Amino acid sequence: MTYLYNDPVQFADECIDGFVAANSTFVRKVHGGVVRASRTPTGQVAVVIGGGSGHYPAFAGLVGPGLAHGAAMGNLFASPSAQQIYRVAKAAAGGAGVLFTYGNYAGDVLNFDQAQARLIAEGIPCRTVVVTDDISSASEPESHKRRGVAGDLAVFRAAAYAAERGDDLNAVWTLANRANEHTRSFGVAFSGCTLPGASAPLFTVPEGRMAVGMGIHGEPGISEQDLPTAHGLAELLVEGLVHARPATLDSSAGARVGVILNGLGAVKYEELFVTYGSVSTLLTAQGMEIVDPEVGELVTSFQMAGVSLTLFWLDAELEEAWKSPAYTPAYRKGLVNRQDVDRDLITIVDVVEDAILPSSAASRASGVIVLDSIRAIKNMIDTNVEELGRLDSVAGDGDHGIGMQRGASAALLAAEDAAAHEAGAGSILSKAGDAWADRAGGTSGALWGLALNAVAAEVGDVAAPTATVLASGVTAALAAIARFGKAQLGDKTMVDVLSPVAIALTESAEHGLTARDSWKSAALIAAEAADATSQLLPKIGRARPHMEKSLGSPDPGAVSLALAIDAIAAVMNSQQKVSQ
Amino acid sequence: MTYLYNDPVQFADECIDGFVAANSTFVRKVHGGVVRASRTPTGQVAVVIGGGSGHYPAFAGLVGPGLAHGAAMGNLFASPSAQQIYRVAKAAAGGAGVLFTYGNYAGDVLNFDQAQARLIAEGIPCRTVVVTDDISSASEPESHKRRGVAGDLAVFRAAAYAAERGDDLNAVWTLANRANEHTRSFGVAFSGCTLPGASAPLFTVPEGRMAVGMGIHGEPGISEQDLPTAHGLAELLVEGLVHARPATLDSSAGARVGVILNGLGAVKYEELFVTYGSVSTLLTAQGMEIVDPEVGELVTSFQMAGVSLTLFWLDAELEEAWKSPAYTPAYRKGLVNRQDVDRDLITIVDVVEDAILPSSAASRASGVIVLDSIRAIKNMIDTNVEELGRLDSVAGDGDHGIGMQRGASAALLAAEDAAAHEAGAGSILSKAGDAWADRAGGTSGALWGLALNAVAAEVGDVAAPTATVLASGVTAALAAIARFGKAQLGDKTMVDVLSPVAIALTESAEHGLTARDSWKSAALIAAEAADATSQLLPKIGRARPHMEKSLGSPDPGAVSLALAIDAIAAVMNSQQKVSQ
Structure with missing residues (x-):
C-alpha cells in the first residue's frame, strides 16, 4: 500500500515539487515535468523522456548529463499530456531538435505524437524512438507492439550518448533505435500495487504465486506459477532472454552484454543481489561477458513486488554509450564534465511562463x-x-x-x-x-x-x-x-x-x-x-x-x-x- | 515478506557474492565483507564500517572513495564477528591505522571492540566512533546510549573526508566524532518486516498505525498513533528534531543543515518526495538552510515500511565533508579523482588468505x-x-x-x-x-x-x-x-x-x-x-x-x-x- 500522501489527487504534483526541492542542483521544474538545471548547449539534440508517475527513478530521476535533457511527468500510471510534453521539450530544446524516447504505451504514444507534431509545426525538428523491450507483451515478429520497461535505460543512455557527442537528430535517432533493437527484458511479478488513497490494489497476484510477464501497470502476463527460489527465477529469466535474442543481430554481435536486474518496488536490494549472483553465473556459462551490470531499482511500479531482467546486446558503439558517464538524481556513473556538476559553472535554464500575446x-x-x-x-x-x-x-x-x-x-x-x-x-x-x-x-x-x-x-x-x-x-x-x-x-x-x-x-x-x-x-x-x-x-x-x-x-x-x-x-x- | 531467496541460512552469504559480482569495479570481497577495489594509499587512515545485513545500502553499498574503505557484513540483522571485522580491517588498512565507525548496537560494539583490541595488539592503531543519532532510543543526557540509524551516513562521510585529505587517526576520529555530535535522527514505522523463509514477521505495527521511534530492527518506539498524512508526518519529524538540537552546539552553529529523508524499504520514492516537499518547507520556515539533501533509501530495514529524518547541523568543516565527492556502489556524488574510477588506474587490493604458520x-x-x-x-x-x-x-x-x-x-x-x-x-x-x-x-x-x-x-x-x-x-x-x-x-x-x-x-x-x-x-x-x-x-x-x-x-x-x-x-x- 501507499503509506504517505496528502490529497491523493495532488499526489503526483506534490511528488514533482518534492523531487525538485530535493534535487535543485540537478533539475529545474517546468510546466509538466523537469529539465536539466543546465541549459542544453546550442547545437545539441535534446533527449526528452517521460511517462506516468509511480515508476521512479523513471522518469524524472533520469534527467541529467549522460541521460535525458528533460522528462515529462504524468499522473500516477497515466501519460503526461501533449501540452506537458511540448513544454518540457520547448524548455529542453537546444536548437538541434528533440528526440522523444519513452516506453510503448498507447496513452504515451498519443500524447508524445501530438507534442511532436506541434514542435515540428513550430519548426523544431523532432523524432521518436518508442522503447519496446518487454518480450512477454508481443511476439518477436510483432516486437514493435511490445511494451517498454527497464530497457528504457539502455535506449535513453544511447540517445544521450549520441546527443552529447554532437550527433545530429537523425544520427541520435539511429543509435537510440539500434539500442532498442538490441534490448530485451523479461519480468515477473509477485504482488500488485495500491495507489495513494485507494481502498484496493490496482491489480493482484495470488500469494505464493508468480505472474510471468506481467507488465509494470499490472498488464496481464503470459502464465502463472508457484514462486520459485531466487536461483530458479534466475534460470527462468536468463533462459527466456537467451531465446529472445534479437533476430536482427548478426551472429558475431552480443558476446558482451549490458545487464539490468531491476526491482519493481517491494523486492529489496538483498534479494536482488542473491538473484543476481545466479544471473551472473548463468549468463557467464552462456558465454556472455557482462559489462557494467545494474542491480537495483531503475523502473519501478510503486510498491509492486517483482523483478525484470534486461539484456542489452552490445556492439562497440553501444558499449561506449553504456559505459559513458552520467550524472542525474538517481543514476550517476563515471566522471562527467566539471561544468555538469559544479553549480557555479552550470548555465541555468531560464524557465519562462508563456506570455499572453497582444490582442485586438x-x-x-x-x-x-x-x-x-x-x-x-x-x-x-x-x-x-x-x-x-x-x-x-x-x-x-x-x-x-x-x-x-x-x-x-x-x-x-x-x-x-x-x-x-x-x-x-x-x-x-x-x-x-x-x-x-x-x-x-x-x-x-x-x-x-x-x-x-x-x-x-x-x-x-x-x-x-x-x-x-x-x-x-x-x-x-x-x-x-x-x-x-x-x-x-x-x-x-x-x-x-x-x-x-x-x-x-x-x-x-x-x-x-x-x-x-x-x-x-x-x-x-x-x-x-x-x-x-x-x-x-x-x-x-x-x-x-x-x-x-x-x-x-x-x-x-x-x-x-x-x-x-x-x-x-x-x-x-x-x-x-x-x-x- | 522476502520473496527471493534460496536456502535462508545462506542468504547473507549469497547476498555478498551477488553484490560483489554486480560491483566488481567498486569492491573486492574479503573474508567477512568487502573493501574498496583500490588499495588504501599508504599513510591514509582506513575507515571501516559494518553491521548486520538487511540494511542495504548500509553497509557494503557505502564502500568507495568519499566513504568507507571497507565494510564488515554480518548475517541478517546480526553483527559481523570480530574475526570478520578484523580481516576486513586488515585488508583495508593502509599503514596509518583504522577508524571503526558503526551504529550503536550491543552485538556490533562487542565484536568491533574485539577486533580493535586485536588490531592494536598487532600494532595497527585503531579508534572507534559509535554512531548514536536516534533520538527516540535514549534521552539527550544519555545520548551515548542511543542507537545509530541513517545518521551513519553523516558520520561516515566526515570520517572519509578527514581520512582522504590525509588527517592522522586522531584527527579523523575527532571530525567523525564531531559529526556524530552534530547529527540527530527521528524515525517512524508503519509495518514490520519478514526475513527470508520466516513464516511470520520479526515484528509488526498494526495496520493504519504508526510506531513513533521504532528502531530499524523493530526495537520498541516511544508511542503509537494513527498514520498521519505525509505533511502531518513531516511536521512531527521536523518538530521532534528541532527540539533535539544538540545541546553542545553553540548558538551560531547549524543555520545550515544536511538533511536525510530515509526510506526503510516499503515506503517508495514518490512517497518520500511528497513528504520531503513538506520537510523542506518546514525546515526553511525554521530558518534553516538545507545543504545537499538526500531523499531515498540509505539505511533500510529490509521491507519494513517506515521513514526517518536526519538533521546534520553543519559547521564549515562538516559542510565541506558533507559536500565532498564520493563514488561507491550506492552513493555517488560530485567528481572523484580519475584513479578512483578508472579501472586501469586502480591499484587493486591483494586479498591474501591467511597462510598456515610453520609448526614443530x-x-x-x-x-x-x-x-x-x-x-x-x-x-x-x-x-x-x-x-x-x-x-x-x-x-x-x-x-x-x-x-x-x-x-x-x-x-x-x-x-x-x-x-x-x-x-x-x-x-x-x-x-x-x-x-x-x-x-x-x-x-x-x-x-x-x-x-x-x-x-x-x-x-x-x-x-x-x-x-x-x-x-x-x-x-x-x-x-x-x-x-x-x-x-x-x-x-x-x-x-x-x-x-x-x-x-x-x-x-x-x-x-x-x-x-x-x-x-x-x-x-x-x-x-x-x-x-x-x-x-x-x-x-x-x-x-x-x-x-x-x-x-x-x-x-x-x-x-x-x-x-x-x-x-x-x-x-x-x-x-x-x-x-x-
Missing part, C-alpha cells in the same frame, strides 16, 4: 463569448457528470465524467485568467485547451486539448472570428482528433460527431450564415450524429439526454462532445454581440 | 589432542543441543543450542583443515576459534571465538603446551571474556565457570601437576561452578545434566562451557601422549 479589442470581445461557452460546457458537465460516468462504465472504466469535469473546470480557470490578462479569443481557447488536457487525463482529455488548440490556431487574437473561421477551426480539430485518436468515421467516436458538424459549418459559411446561426444548426446535427452514434440522445438541449445502458455501448466522448456543442449554441444564441 | 612436530602432536577435544565438544553439543536450547528459552531466545552447534561444527571443520595442512596446536585452536565466532553468531559465539584465540596465543605452534601454558591461556581467555562480555564474577555467566577454573589450573601448574591431571581437576571445579551458577548440573560427565527450568534462570553459556571443559578432560584422560 474585437478579439477580446469575442473572447467573452468563448469564456461564456467554456463556462456553459463546464456547467453542462457538472450537471451530467454522473450520467457520463455511468455511460462510460459500460465500455470503459467509468471515469469519463470525472475526467471531463476536471478538464472543464481547469479550462474555465485558465480561460478566466487569460481573459483577465486581456487575452484575445484564440489565446483564451488555447489556454483553456492546454489546461483541459493537463488536468483531465486519459485519451479524451488529450483529444479535447488538441481540439481546442486547433480551433484556437484558426481563431487567433486579431479579428473577431467569422463563420468561415469557425468552420475551418472545427475542421482542423476534426483532423487532429482523427489523426491522433486513430479513429475513423463509423467507429462511434467523437469523429462521428465532429465530422458532420465540420461539414455543416463549412456549408453554412459558404452560404453566408452568421457564426451564430451556423453553429445553431451545427448543434442539431451534432445531436443527431451523437444520437446515431449512441442511439441514446433523442433531444439534446431540450431535455437532459436519456441515457440507457441497455442500448449498446455508446462512446461517452461522442455524447459529451455533442452536449458541449449544444451548450455553445445556447451561449451564442443568447449573445447580442455575435460577430456578423 | 611436538606442537602438531599436541594438535591431535586439540582436534580431538574440539570434536568431543562438538559431539557433546550435538547430544545436548535441544537441552541447551530449552535452557536458553527461559531467559533468552532459545537459540543457544543451535548457535553452539553451528559454531562447534564450523570450528571442527576449520581445525581439521588446519591439522591437514600441518598446523600446530595454537594455529588449530585459532582457526577453530575464528570459525566458531564466524558461524555461531550471537554473543556466545563471539565469546567462544575470543576464548579459543586467547588460549591459542599462549599455546603457540612451537612447544607442546605445558600445564603452565594451559593455565595462562585460560586466564587470558577469562580476561578477554570478562572484558568484552562486560560480565563480572557473580553475574552467573561464563565468567563464573572460567574464573575458578583459571585459578585451579594456575595452582595445579604451580604444584607441578601434568596438564592432564590439572585439567581433570579443573573440570570438576567447572562442573561445581556451573552447578553453583545454574544449580542444575549435579554430575557433569557422568550423566547428562539434569536441566530443569524450575530452578531459576541459569546462563546456558555457563552450562555449555562447563560441559565443554568436561569433554576436554575426557579426551585428555584417554590420551597416552599428553605432555607432562
Whole structure:
C-alpha cells in the first residue's frame, strides 16, 4: 500500500515539487515535468523522456548529463499530456531538435505524437524512438507492439550518448533505435500495487504465486506459477532472454552484454543481489561477458513486488554509450564534465511562463463569448457528470465524467485568467485547451486539448472570428482528433460527431450564415450524429439526454462532445454581440 | 515478506557474492565483507564500517572513495564477528591505522571492540566512533546510549573526508566524532518486516498505525498513533528534531543543515518526495538552510515500511565533508579523482588468505589432542543441543543450542583443515576459534571465538603446551571474556565457570601437576561452578545434566562451557601422549 500522501489527487504534483526541492542542483521544474538545471548547449539534440508517475527513478530521476535533457511527468500510471510534453521539450530544446524516447504505451504514444507534431509545426525538428523491450507483451515478429520497461535505460543512455557527442537528430535517432533493437527484458511479478488513497490494489497476484510477464501497470502476463527460489527465477529469466535474442543481430554481435536486474518496488536490494549472483553465473556459462551490470531499482511500479531482467546486446558503439558517464538524481556513473556538476559553472535554464500575446479589442470581445461557452460546457458537465460516468462504465472504466469535469473546470480557470490578462479569443481557447488536457487525463482529455488548440490556431487574437473561421477551426480539430485518436468515421467516436458538424459549418459559411446561426444548426446535427452514434440522445438541449445502458455501448466522448456543442449554441444564441 | 531467496541460512552469504559480482569495479570481497577495489594509499587512515545485513545500502553499498574503505557484513540483522571485522580491517588498512565507525548496537560494539583490541595488539592503531543519532532510543543526557540509524551516513562521510585529505587517526576520529555530535535522527514505522523463509514477521505495527521511534530492527518506539498524512508526518519529524538540537552546539552553529529523508524499504520514492516537499518547507520556515539533501533509501530495514529524518547541523568543516565527492556502489556524488574510477588506474587490493604458520612436530602432536577435544565438544553439543536450547528459552531466545552447534561444527571443520595442512596446536585452536565466532553468531559465539584465540596465543605452534601454558591461556581467555562480555564474577555467566577454573589450573601448574591431571581437576571445579551458577548440573560427565527450568534462570553459556571443559578432560584422560 501507499503509506504517505496528502490529497491523493495532488499526489503526483506534490511528488514533482518534492523531487525538485530535493534535487535543485540537478533539475529545474517546468510546466509538466523537469529539465536539466543546465541549459542544453546550442547545437545539441535534446533527449526528452517521460511517462506516468509511480515508476521512479523513471522518469524524472533520469534527467541529467549522460541521460535525458528533460522528462515529462504524468499522473500516477497515466501519460503526461501533449501540452506537458511540448513544454518540457520547448524548455529542453537546444536548437538541434528533440528526440522523444519513452516506453510503448498507447496513452504515451498519443500524447508524445501530438507534442511532436506541434514542435515540428513550430519548426523544431523532432523524432521518436518508442522503447519496446518487454518480450512477454508481443511476439518477436510483432516486437514493435511490445511494451517498454527497464530497457528504457539502455535506449535513453544511447540517445544521450549520441546527443552529447554532437550527433545530429537523425544520427541520435539511429543509435537510440539500434539500442532498442538490441534490448530485451523479461519480468515477473509477485504482488500488485495500491495507489495513494485507494481502498484496493490496482491489480493482484495470488500469494505464493508468480505472474510471468506481467507488465509494470499490472498488464496481464503470459502464465502463472508457484514462486520459485531466487536461483530458479534466475534460470527462468536468463533462459527466456537467451531465446529472445534479437533476430536482427548478426551472429558475431552480443558476446558482451549490458545487464539490468531491476526491482519493481517491494523486492529489496538483498534479494536482488542473491538473484543476481545466479544471473551472473548463468549468463557467464552462456558465454556472455557482462559489462557494467545494474542491480537495483531503475523502473519501478510503486510498491509492486517483482523483478525484470534486461539484456542489452552490445556492439562497440553501444558499449561506449553504456559505459559513458552520467550524472542525474538517481543514476550517476563515471566522471562527467566539471561544468555538469559544479553549480557555479552550470548555465541555468531560464524557465519562462508563456506570455499572453497582444490582442485586438474585437478579439477580446469575442473572447467573452468563448469564456461564456467554456463556462456553459463546464456547467453542462457538472450537471451530467454522473450520467457520463455511468455511460462510460459500460465500455470503459467509468471515469469519463470525472475526467471531463476536471478538464472543464481547469479550462474555465485558465480561460478566466487569460481573459483577465486581456487575452484575445484564440489565446483564451488555447489556454483553456492546454489546461483541459493537463488536468483531465486519459485519451479524451488529450483529444479535447488538441481540439481546442486547433480551433484556437484558426481563431487567433486579431479579428473577431467569422463563420468561415469557425468552420475551418472545427475542421482542423476534426483532423487532429482523427489523426491522433486513430479513429475513423463509423467507429462511434467523437469523429462521428465532429465530422458532420465540420461539414455543416463549412456549408453554412459558404452560404453566408452568421457564426451564430451556423453553429445553431451545427448543434442539431451534432445531436443527431451523437444520437446515431449512441442511439441514446433523442433531444439534446431540450431535455437532459436519456441515457440507457441497455442500448449498446455508446462512446461517452461522442455524447459529451455533442452536449458541449449544444451548450455553445445556447451561449451564442443568447449573445447580442455575435460577430456578423 | 522476502520473496527471493534460496536456502535462508545462506542468504547473507549469497547476498555478498551477488553484490560483489554486480560491483566488481567498486569492491573486492574479503573474508567477512568487502573493501574498496583500490588499495588504501599508504599513510591514509582506513575507515571501516559494518553491521548486520538487511540494511542495504548500509553497509557494503557505502564502500568507495568519499566513504568507507571497507565494510564488515554480518548475517541478517546480526553483527559481523570480530574475526570478520578484523580481516576486513586488515585488508583495508593502509599503514596509518583504522577508524571503526558503526551504529550503536550491543552485538556490533562487542565484536568491533574485539577486533580493535586485536588490531592494536598487532600494532595497527585503531579508534572507534559509535554512531548514536536516534533520538527516540535514549534521552539527550544519555545520548551515548542511543542507537545509530541513517545518521551513519553523516558520520561516515566526515570520517572519509578527514581520512582522504590525509588527517592522522586522531584527527579523523575527532571530525567523525564531531559529526556524530552534530547529527540527530527521528524515525517512524508503519509495518514490520519478514526475513527470508520466516513464516511470520520479526515484528509488526498494526495496520493504519504508526510506531513513533521504532528502531530499524523493530526495537520498541516511544508511542503509537494513527498514520498521519505525509505533511502531518513531516511536521512531527521536523518538530521532534528541532527540539533535539544538540545541546553542545553553540548558538551560531547549524543555520545550515544536511538533511536525510530515509526510506526503510516499503515506503517508495514518490512517497518520500511528497513528504520531503513538506520537510523542506518546514525546515526553511525554521530558518534553516538545507545543504545537499538526500531523499531515498540509505539505511533500510529490509521491507519494513517506515521513514526517518536526519538533521546534520553543519559547521564549515562538516559542510565541506558533507559536500565532498564520493563514488561507491550506492552513493555517488560530485567528481572523484580519475584513479578512483578508472579501472586501469586502480591499484587493486591483494586479498591474501591467511597462510598456515610453520609448526614443530611436538606442537602438531599436541594438535591431535586439540582436534580431538574440539570434536568431543562438538559431539557433546550435538547430544545436548535441544537441552541447551530449552535452557536458553527461559531467559533468552532459545537459540543457544543451535548457535553452539553451528559454531562447534564450523570450528571442527576449520581445525581439521588446519591439522591437514600441518598446523600446530595454537594455529588449530585459532582457526577453530575464528570459525566458531564466524558461524555461531550471537554473543556466545563471539565469546567462544575470543576464548579459543586467547588460549591459542599462549599455546603457540612451537612447544607442546605445558600445564603452565594451559593455565595462562585460560586466564587470558577469562580476561578477554570478562572484558568484552562486560560480565563480572557473580553475574552467573561464563565468567563464573572460567574464573575458578583459571585459578585451579594456575595452582595445579604451580604444584607441578601434568596438564592432564590439572585439567581433570579443573573440570570438576567447572562442573561445581556451573552447578553453583545454574544449580542444575549435579554430575557433569557422568550423566547428562539434569536441566530443569524450575530452578531459576541459569546462563546456558555457563552450562555449555562447563560441559565443554568436561569433554576436554575426557579426551585428555584417554590420551597416552599428553605432555607432562
